């Protein structure tokens with residue numbers, strides 16, 4: 001496969017069961033083969049997206065001193081600001097050429113989880129940034145809920161199977177700024193090759209070149225979305241849970257050609273996580289003689305912890 005298939009969530013939301021089934025089959029097939037789709041018909045509107053980008057740019061344009069006020073020690077970068085070069089891909093020592101921000105879950109009906117998650121960090125200088133981040137978080141979470149419903153059906157599970165695990169899930173919305181490149185980077189790239197940790201990722205901002213996905217032949221293919229599309233891919237948690245029936249595909253963000261070094265890239269992934277108690281144990285329906293169980297049993301919380309150590313965000 002040399003391109004990323006496109007799907008439209010309106011088909012899944014349609015009353016026509018035939019349309020709904022076609023969506024389920026298309027996304028399931030894409031996730032078995034390439035692990036990515038470009039999706040339209042999501043719940044973000046143009047005004048929200050425009051405001052979000054404006055505020056995200058405002059935030060990264062603040063002075064380094066101001067931004068560093070919001071870099072909170074002791075929470076593995078799970079909320080607030082993470083400065084340039086701090087995160088590196090699993091197995092790589094050079095830091096990625098990016099700085100980012102994390103909005104986390106807004107728990108309103110569960111005291112235990114409210115205590116478990118770090119609080120969201122409020123940017124005093126930019127009240128709109130906080131507001132638009134929360135709104136976007138909710139809309140992407142809603143979009144992800146329906147995508148997971150489609151995947152549940154594809155996997156032969158009950159349609160609402162994932163709902164209980166993602167309500168108040170540990171998801172994060174990560175606006176990323178890849179700054180202009182000033183000198184030849186030695187080994188570092190904007191984002192080194194990696195698989196995402198979570199269940200699924202919904203990525204805003206993949207409209208320009210940069211994101212590349214490794215297909216099953218080992219070739220890097222460009223993943224470019226239309227202006228109204230989100231890129232949505234399978235993460236390692238869902239790949240484990242499905243015994244790798246759904247593929248968490250390795251991807252990266254390459255540095256631009258020299259004539260474009262002067263431009264920033266802004267992208268905004270939403271990493272959909274379940275609650276940390278969810279068991280990622282391989283589903284029985286994904287094991288048979290030809291596909292023996294490939295992964296040990298683990299909870300989402302333990303798995304996340306392991307991976308944050310590997311990314312350099314938790315120090316051993």
Ligand SMILES: O=C(O)CCC(=O)C(=O)O
Pocket residue numbers: 176191196203205206210211251252253267268269
């Ligand atoms: O910036 C992008 O387009 C992708 C970023 C990404 O893959 C990630 O943050 O996991």
Ligand SMILES: [Fe+2]
Pocket residue numbers: 194195196201251
């Ligand atoms: Fe990623």
